[in-house]
Amino acid sequence: MxxxxxxxxxxxxxxxxxxxxxxxxxxxxxxxxxxxxxxxxxxxxxxxxxxxxxxxxxxxxxxxxxxxxxxxxxxxxxxxxxxxxxPASADALRRWNAEREESARTQIAKAEAEKASEKAAKLSTSEEAIRKRKEREAKRAAAARAKAIAEGLPVEDLPASVLNPPVEESRPSTPSRLAPPTFNVTIPASSMDVEWxxxxxxxxxxxxxxxxxxxxxxPSTPFERAKCRVFQDLWEKGNFMGGGIKFGGDFLVYPGDPLRYHSHFVATVIESPKAPLMPMEIVAHGRLGTATKKSHLFCEWDEDKQTVTYFSVEWAGFG
Incomplete structure (x- = not known):
């Protein structure tokens, strides 16, 4: 091709x-x-x-x-x-799967290392806190004994918590019986080596x-070519364009982004100046456009002159 x-x-x-x-x-x-x-x-x-x-x-x-x-x-x-x-070859598919598996293993190993590092940091912090608590309790007991000796009180009458402060030993953590940890793994959707x-x-x-x-x-027909030329002309005037089938026309013409503005016109394309236009069509389009708070725009494409002529129709009422 x-x-x-x-x-x-x-x-x-x-x-x-x-x-x-x-x-x-x-x-x-x-x-x-x-x-x-x-x-x-x-x-x-x-x-x-x-x-x-x-x-x-x-x-x-x-x-x-x-x-x-x-x-x-x-x-x-x-x-x-x-x-x-x-479609990729069998070798390319095997290579792609190997890359995916290797990427997953690398990410899991990195996540496990980070989790082990965090656990070791927490354990080190806990052991440091226990050591400082022991030092405080030892200083408190020594001060209490010194005060008792200075006041001539028997040391053996001091509370047991002062004479022999409790020593909190760090216990090795027991193996957890919970489910193994889970990690988020990003699997590449494609590979540079495989041309999908x-x-x-x-x-x-x-x-x-x-x-x-x-x-x-x-476009393949005169009417389709006329629609393209009308669409381009309205677009070049700064309008936003949308499909107009739900309002009985070919296009909806917006003065700005349709998320911010309502359409001002419903556009119907006439493929040539010689194309017939029935009076009932004019009446129907005019009444429908007015009922939906829009003007109906008849857009006539002249292939010879390469120009678009516009006729705006709006129902005004009589009597």
Whole structure:
């Protein structure tokens, strides 16, 4: 399969599978949203979250118009994800498993040494405390005997605790019968010696090369090309774009990040100035847009002039 000779690692990798583009890197997702005004749709699940009907996790699925825009602006490359995953040889797998086991043994030995050092430090501290207590008790007994002699009192009348202070000996700790200690071990997920994933060999930086490889075919019709041009024009005006199917259009147009702003327009794409537009469509879109506190935007793409014309419709009511 032909691919581009070099992969610019500064570009965002769009991993294509079954003609859909995914972004798996969290930093790339943040860059797309903050720097390039590309939101996509998160479709993955978040661990330890019982209800996931508001916020989801990676991967991020991009609209096809977003993919075309990123490739044409040379901000991303397409990766043939299924072919980029290569099965490793038996020797490589054995070497990888040996590395994992050696890494685990090293981490366990280090943890055991640290725990033994902590135990020895605690034991040394305990023995030092016992020694100091013995010295205090011996000084106290000597002072009591000296005081009794100075006052002419018989020493044998002093309390036994003064004459013979108790000596607390350190006892060797008995072996614990509890379960053996547990340690947290980090197992490497991959190895530099095993090439599980080779995106460089299956990267495409242009739509033509990706189309020739059969991994990406959008846009392929006049309507799809019109949607890409309208999307790009609205994006270049500084808008954030999203899918508009739930409001009866092709796109939702936001003045800023959708997490902070509501959309102002529902955009419907008209593929050419000669495309028919029924009066019922105008009425329906106008009433629906007004009911959802938006204006409906008809976006007409002229292939000959390479321009987009916009018509805003809002239901005003009569009578």
């Amino acid at each position: 032909a691919s581009d000779s070099e992969l610019d690692h500064r570009k965002i990798q769009l991993r294509v599978s079954n003609h859909k583009a995914y972004v798996w890197d969290v930093e790339d997702i943040a860059t797309l949203r903050a720097k390039h005004h590309i939101c996509g749709v998160l479709t993955g699940t978040l661990p330890h979250l019982s209800q996931q009907n508001v916020f989801l996790g990676v991967p991020l699925v991009l609209l096809p118009e977003e993919v075309v825009l990123l490739i044409e602006k040379q901000l991303a490359v397409l990766i043939d994800d299924p072919h980029a995953h290569q 994933y080779t995106p460089d060999a299956h990267a495409y930086s242009t739509l033509d090369s990706a189309r020739a490889a059969g991994i990406w075919t959008y």
